Amino acid sequence: xxxxxxxxxxxxxxxxxxxxxxxxxxxxxxxxxxxxxxxxxxxxxxxxxxxxxxxxxxxxxxxxxxxxxxxxxxxxxxxxxxxxxxxxxxxxx
Numbered sequence: 001x002x003x004x005x006x007x008x009x010x011x012x013x014x015x016x017x018x019x020x021x022x023x024x025x026x027x028x029x030x031x032x033x034x035x036x037x038x039x040x041x042x043x044x045x046x047x048x049x050x051x052x053x054x055x056x057x058x059x060x061x062x063x064x065x066x067x068x069x070x071x072x073x074x075x076x077x078x079x080x081x082x083x084x085x086x087x088x089x090x091x092x093x
Contacts, residue, residue, distance in 0.1 A: 017087035020080040027070040
C-alpha cells in the first residue's frame with residue numbers, strides 16, 4: 001500500500017497546508033483570546049494575526065513569539081509551520 005502525499009488533489013495537502021493556521025486559531029480560542037488581544041500580546045498587527053490564521057506561515061523569529069503568546073512549545077509550532085510551508089510550496093509547483 002502506498003501513500004499519495006505528492007498528489008495535489010489529495011485532501012492531505014489541504015490538511016497540512018493549513019495545519020499551522022488551525023493550531024494557532026484553536027489555541028487562541030482555547031485561551032479565550034480575541035484576535036486583537038493575541039496580536040497585541042505578540043506585538044503584531046491584528047491584520048498580521050488574521051493572515052496567520054488564514055494560512056500565512058511567518059518566519060521562525062515570530063513563531064517563537066507566537067509560542068509564548070499561545071503558551072505552547074516552540075518546537076510544536078515550528079513543526080506545524082514546516083509541514084504547512086512544505087505543503088503550500090508543493091501546491092504551487
